Amino acid sequence: MSIRSSKLLVRAGTVLAAALLVGFGLAPSAAQAADNGTAFWKNPDSVNNGGRAQSSSEGENLLVLDYRSDGWGTRAQLQVKTLDPAGYWYWKNTGPVCFDDTNTGSGAGGATHCDSNVAENATYRIHIWASNSGTYKWHDYSGEITA
16 A cells, blocks of 8 residues: 555544544434433233323423223323422422323324423423322333433
């Protein structure tokens, strides 16, 4: 290989390395890229009983779907990670409690859509649970999501 070819190869390698470094450095991290999250509840005694909640648009929308017409509805609400003045973190409910029950009619392809509003760059999660005539059971949480 000639000296000129070696210099061109080194220069091309340097440009490629710089492009990769800039590309990965400016790309969102996995937490930032996760602009939606999903949470499920399930009755452990039933194969088909359960519900799902999904957040999208960085915490602007919450979609709730109840799987079965069995008397148990699905409720979900967003919770924002909040720093207390005393120095500890806690989850604070934000926005409306979104409700879907297959026993009642709803739009969005059988699901219920609720508007929420999570501040940009805030960390939040979905809290989901089953409800039936004032009784609450089988709750769960999504992972942490960055708005």
